[in-house]
Amino acid sequence: MNGEIAAHQVFTKLRGIFAVYKNEHVSISSLSSKILNKIVVDLNTNFERKQKKMVRFLPVEKQPNLHQHQQSTDIQPLHSRSVIHKLQVADRIPVNVPDSFDLLEVQGPRYEVDHFELCTNHALDVNSSGIQLFGLQTTGISLLKQLFHMKIPRSYHLRGRFGLATTRFDGDSRVIAKFAWDHITKAKVETILGMLQGSHRNALLKSSGLDLESQLAYEILSKGLLKPERASGPIILSMTLKELDLPHFVLDVTCLNESCQYLRQVVDEVGSALRSSAVCTSVHRYRDGIFYATDDSTFLSRDIKVEKVIETMSENYSRLQPLLKQKSALFHELPSDAH
Template identity: 30%
Template sequence: MAAARAARAGLNGLFAVYKPPGVTCFRVRDVVETLLLGELNSLDQPVLKKQVRFLPTTVEGSAGKELTLTATQLPVLADHPLVRGPKFTNLKIGSGHRLDKMSSGVFVLGVGYGSKLLTDMYNAHFTRAYTVRGLFGKATDDFSDMGKLIEKTTFDHITREKLECILAVIQGANHKALVMHSNIDLKTQEAYELAVEGLIRPMEKTPPLITSIRCLQFSPPEFQLEIQCLHETQQYLRKIVHEIGLELKSTAVCTQVRRTRDGFFTLDSALLRTHWDLQNIQNSIQDSKDKVKEELLRSLGHQSRSGKGPIDVDQVIESELHNTEGKLASDLS
């Protein structure tokens, strides 16, 4: 079981997958866990022990066929996988900030001590980035193009300049709220240093806040926005599209919500469905290990300056890894 032990030990950390639309986050997590368990259990199939059994056989004797016992080596079926069952039956896989069923994009998962790091990511209040597509001229009951149509309006009067003006107003209002919830005096040296490092953000739960919003594409009735925010939900982003339509004396529905970044995980580091296997996930965990440590330390330094006690990331990793290896050794013994 040396290969299985080594493979299991390599499954400790954070990695990102690409969640397609139409699938729940729970389903994605379960599929990843099932695939990993299948590969772990396929490694190092045990060589079955042999035992000597005396089996009755017939031989030709002087009086015809006679019954006798013959020594035969047979495998011990008690260790057979079909009898014993799989060695690995579950993995400790946690999920980061979730995406609803209609959304797609970067979805962070943690395995082993990565589940603890997910908690640290949550407490760090990292921003996330989305590309949001909208369609002018319609209004639905759930702000998406799949909802029940309740109104149709004209949109010929909408220009890119008018749209960008509304976006500037939204961003300005959210920046004021961001500073207010950050509890930082902007006239201090601390505020200047945090601004240089890009760390001015609330370090506790707040209402959804937009740190940046801009128009990427404008071809009426369709348009595309890039939104960077924190403490958001995907439904909140759809509502933003709806409110933009109202501010422009029209209506709008959201046709797509796609997360392009979750903290320090981007689309480039998100594994596609065809890469949800043991080797690729291990490589992804290893590639992101240093980045995870660096970004968490930066954020924890921000917490320390804000009066909150910092968490020793190295100590967390070493402690959780020791516990995981100890449990793994006991499971395999």
């Protein structure tokens, strides 16, 4: 228990970015509620809540004993003689004493969920899993906005199955068609993935305004620092075959401006391009910018603790600074015709 630390001091430090692992079949709203509830309970339970003071007029004959009471209680006399002279009423003197109306049993918990703002970027949907970034309070929300406008890439593992077509491109919706898949080979899959990746990279270069044949475009793209200058739809930066055990497969996809449903449609496109069909049985985000689902700093929702969250947000802020400066410097130095 951290009784020596005042709750209001801890409250002011609860601001920044932290990552939480989201399981399948859990909505972002329910995960957010669980996170805030755990923070509020921890803050109200394990940190000192100082009782407010009030002024009471005590009899003057009790004045000699005030210092004795002060050592064992929170009773404190008002030391200013001028104040005492002005406030003294008949045989009574003003003294600071604990305000009984401010007792926890009377007022209830000092901090509530409504005292916090918690936001996300690129929220995972109910049927997906993986790392989810959260911004707490104004500072965290501002950092999330910066990352959003910087178009930081995210990476996913997409599990799929050839031979089926469903109404929503996933494994849980109604099957509407079945196709042969025994003609599919690793080489054919990799060829299709290369074609899709190439078309998306060209779209990214065109939306950035860079010369497709320039060395600058190559260097920026190879470092993963390219972003669309204009508003654009989803863009796939890389797409590789991670596993193939027909009819099942796993794709490793890094992208921008995506949604989980869009990624399921990409799996469907891969199946169609192979003259078959495919459904996406799992969407798992394992990286969001510099944050990974396997990092020690990525929380499980059940492990949320106020002190650990504050420590992690401070570390994350330090980790983000080089990235923010690198991106800012790179695009500041681009020639005017490249914007």
